[in-house]
Amino acid sequence: MNTYADLVTLLLCFFVLLFAMSKADEGRIKAFMAGFEGGAGILDGGKMLEFEKNIGQMLESAVDGLSDEELGVLQNILQEMVESEQLTGQISVTRNERGIIISLMDKILFDPGLAEIKLEANTIIEQVGIILNMDEFKDRSVAVEGHSDNDPVRYVNMYPTNWELSTARATNVLRFLVEKSDVNPVRISAAGYSFYHPIAPNDTPENKAKNRRADIVILGDSYENTGP
Incomplete structure (x- = not known):
């Protein structure tokens, strides 16, 4: 496992979700995150370009902020990912x-x-x-x-x-x-x-x-x- 690569990917994924979703539906978020499962951490070449394109498209509809409840859902999902990659702490x-x-x-x-x-x-x-x-x-x-x-x-x-x-x-x-x-x-x-x-x-x-x-x-x- 490439710990630093996994850490960067987790950070990017979390911020995409944190700032781009107006409603934090846990099932919908988990479905989005499933697209990154099994990866090597850092996307390269065309995959990285496509990922950055998707980030830009999502951020076009970003809202001013999330409620505490919505942020809590996102943090729980992030924590599960951090624990699964042995990055806790x-x-x-x-x-x-x-x-x-x-x-x-x-x-x-x-x-x-x-x-x-x-x-x-x-x-x-x-x-x-x-x-x-x-x-x-x-x-x-x-x-x-x-x-x-x-x-x-x-x-x-x-x-x-x-x-x-x-x-x-x-x-x-x-x-x-x-x-x-x-x-x-x-x-x-x-x-x-x-x-x-x-x-x-x-x-x-x-x-x-x-x-x-x-x-x-x-x-x-x-x-x-x-x-x-």
């Missing part, structure tokens, strides 16, 4: 009052204690860039936010504290999106929050792993100029 997509949050765990993007993006993670961020550049979202502000656990940093000569590490990671993701994916730099910002915005208590290795993440937030109108 590596990616999550949630929504709150700020907007849509794509959370990528640090282990799929970075080596421990470092901020350079792994080569094999490039495709994941490229696909996020494709989503951010779609007509429906290209005018939305985006915040890239780095988060750490509360362990001391490994390489103090490079990153004296978790402030520097989390900020460097967010900045590198931002630079990739701007320089490699052509996201408009005017609409995107980066910030590091060290370990001060955890999503779980920093009391076990498992919880600390949850807190080490990079969030890519597609901001709603009311939160374009705010942080967490």
Whole structure:
């Protein structure tokens, strides 16, 4: 199994559903997703072109947003797919009052204690860039936010504290999106929050792993100029 390829495909499929369906009928969504079962993860050649064409056609009829109930149906389906591909805990997509949050765990993007993006993670961020550049979202502000656990940093000569590490990671993701994916730099910002915005208590290795993440937030109108 190509874990990174499967992860990218899951991310693309989820966003197609999240933004393009006005009614989240579970049977209809599962039928759509069945078309991707048995694939190798990343579509290539003509199949990828056809997939991108289908995405564009679906997004032409996109609605402003989904209800909490509809989003819950989509998240349940995504979770089933994530579990089936043994990707649990590596990616999550949630929504709150700020907007849509794509959370990528640090282990799929970075080596421990470092901020350079792994080569094999490039495709994941490229696909996020494709989503951010779609007509429906290209005018939305985006915040890239780095988060750490509360362990001391490994390489103090490079990153004296978790402030520097989390900020460097967010900045590198931002630079990739701007320089490699052509996201408009005017609409995107980066910030590091060290370990001060955890999503779980920093009391076990498992919880600390949850807190080490990079969030890519597609901001709603009311939160374009705010942080967490």
